Amino acid sequence: MRFNKRKTIILSGRDVRDIVQHYGIHEVMDTLITRMSVAFETFDPESTIIPARSGFSYTSPEAGLVEWMPLHGKGGKVMIKVVGYHPNNPDKYNLPTILSTLSAYDTATGHLLGLMDGVLLTALRTGAASAIASVLLADPDSKVLGLIGCGAQSVTQLHALSRRFAFETVLIYDVDKDATSSFKDRCSALELDLEIIPSAIAEMVNSVDILCTATSVDVGKGPLFSDLDTKPSLHINAVGADFPGKVELPLKLLEDSFVCPDFREQAVMEGECQQLAPAKIGPGLAEVVQHRAAYTPIQKQLSVFDSTGWALEDQVVMELFLAYARGLGLGQEVEIEFMPEDAKNPYHFIDVLSAVSDKGI
Numbered sequence: 522m523r524f525n526k527r528k529t530i531i532l533s534g535r536d537v538r539d540i541v542q543h544y545g546i547h548e549v550m551d552t553l554i555t556r557m558s559v560a561f562e563t564f565d566p567e568s569t570i571i572p573a574r575s576g577f578s579y580t581s582p583e584a585g586l587v588e589w590m591p592l593h594g595k596g597g598k599v600m601i602k603v604v605g606y607h608p609n610n611p612d613k614y615n616l617p618t619i620l621s622t623l624s625a626y627d628t629a630t631g632h633l634l635g636l637m638d639g640v641l642l643t644a645l646r647t648g649a650a651s652a653i654a655s656v657l658l659a660d661p662d663s664k665v666l667g668l669i670g671c672g673a674q675s676v677t678q679l680h681a682l683s684r685r686f687a688f689e690t691v692l693i694y695d696v697d698k699d700a701t702s703s704f705k706d707r708c709s710a711l712e713l714d715l716e717i718i719p720s721a722i723a724e725m726v727n728s729v730d731i732l733c734t735a736t737s738v739d740v741g742k743g744p745l746f747s748d749l750d751t752k753p754s755l756h757i758n759a760v761g762a763d764f765p766g767k768v769e770l771p772l773k774l775l776e777d778s779f780v781c782p783d784f785r786e787q788a789v790m791e792g793e794c795q796q797l798a799p800a801k802i803g804p805g806l807a808e809v810v811q812h813r814a815a816y817t818p819i820q821k822q823l824s825v826f827d828s829t830g831w832a833l834e835d836q837v838v839m840e841l842f843l844a845y846a847r848g849l850g851l852g853q854e855v856e857i858e859f860m861p862e863d864a865k866n867p868y869h870f871i872d873v874l875s876a877v878s879d880k881g882i
C-alpha cells in the first residue's frame with residue numbers, strides 16, 4: 522500500500538480485526554514488542570519531536586475527555602492520535618472506554634495520508650510497552666502476576682506480559698464484580714495455561730512478582746490501595762493514571778521505587794509522577810532500553826513503569842498495521858480532501874459560462 526498524493530488510506534476497525542485474525546494474536550503481539558523495542562532503542566529526540574498531549578475534558582453530557590497525541594519525524598510524516606476516554610461507555614453504550622483513531626500527514630503538502638482505527642491498536646501498544654518495561658525491570662523468574670482493574674486494557678496487559686514471562690498464576694481484582702467474573706472468559710483467546718484467581722487487593726499486592734494497574738479510578742479517588750508490604754523486587758506497570766489528579770499508586774511506594782516513566786514530560790502532568798518530586802523520577806523507558814545493562818540491578822528492587830501513553834508507541838503500531846494491510850491488500854483509498862483542478866481557484870468546479878447562459882444573461 523503506497524501513499525497517494527490525492528487519496529487517503531482508510532484502515533477500518535474491520536480491517537484491523539481481519540489483520541489480527543490472519544496473522545494471529547501472538548504473532549502480532551510478538552512482532553509489535555520487537556518493533557517497539559527497536560523504536561525505543563533508536564529513539565532520538567533530535568529527529569523525532571513528541572510534544573506532551575493536549576485535550577479537552579468535560580463532565581457533560583458524560584464525564585470524559587478527548588485528547589490529541591502528535592509526533593513529527595523530522596523530514597518525514599506527522600502522526601496524530603486522537604483518543605477519547607469515557608469510562609461510562611461500557612455500561613451505558615456498550616462501547617470501549619477508550620475510543621481512538623490514528624492519522625498520518627505528508628509534510629511536503631499537508632495531505633492526509635492515512636486514517637485508521639486506534640482502539641485495538643491502543644490496547645495492543647500499551648500492553649507491548651509494559652512488556653518491554655517488565656523485561657528490563659522485573660524479576661525474570663516472575664511467576665505470579667497481579668491485575669487491578671479487569672477492563673479491556675487488562676486483557677492485553679496479560680497477553681503482552683505472558684509473551685515474555687512464564688506465569689503460573691494471575692491474581693485479579695476489580696471493583697466491578699462482573700468485570701472480575703468475566704475476565705477469564707475474555708482472556709480465552711490468549712490460550713494461557715495458568716490459573717486466574719480473584720483476590721483481595723492486599724493479598725495480591727503482598728504476593729505478586731509483577732502488578733499491572735489499569736483502572737478507571739476517578740480523579741481524587743486514588744490511590745487504589747494504601748501502604749502494603751510487597752515482595753522486595755515487585756515491578757508495577759501503572760497504566761491507568763493518565764489525567765491530572767488521577768493516580769493509582771500510594772506515594773510511599775513510589776518514593777521507595779525506581780520510577781521509570783514512558784514520557785516524563787507527560788507523566789509529571791498526568792501520571793504517577795504527578796506525585797513525585799523531580800529528583801525521585803527515574804529515566805524514561807527509552808533511556809532504560811538504550812542502556813539496559815546499567816539497569817539490570819533494578820530487577821532486584823521495587824520498580825514502577827509509569828505509563829501515560831507515548832505517541833512513539835502509536836507510531837510503531839500504526840506502521841506495523843499499515844505494513845500488514847499492504848501485505849494483505851486491505852484498506853480503502855478515498856479522496857477525502859477537496860483537491861481543485863486549479864490550485865488557486867477554490868470555485869473551479871462551478872461552470873461560470875453555463876451558469877450565465879442558464880440564467881439567460
Ligand SMILES: NC(=O)c1ccc[n+]([C@@H]2O[C@H](COP(=O)([O-])OP(=O)(O)OC[C@H]3O[C@@H](n4cnc5c(N)ncnc54)[C@H](O)[C@@H]3O)[C@@H](O)[C@H]2O)c1
Pocket residue numbers: 606608611618619643644647669670671672673674675694695696697700735736737738739745760761762763828829830831
Ligand atoms: N497508559 C496508557 O497508554 C493507557 C492506554 C490505554 C488505557 N489506559 C488507561 O487504563 C485504564 C483502563 O482502561 P480500560 O480500557 O481497561 O478501561 P475499562 O473501563 O475497560 O476498565 C477499567 C476497569 O477499572 C475498574 N476500576 C475502576 N476503579 C477501580 C478501582 N478503584 N479498583 C479496581 N478496579 C477499578 C472498572 O470497574 C473497570 O472494569 C483507563 O484509565 C485508561 O485511560 C492507559
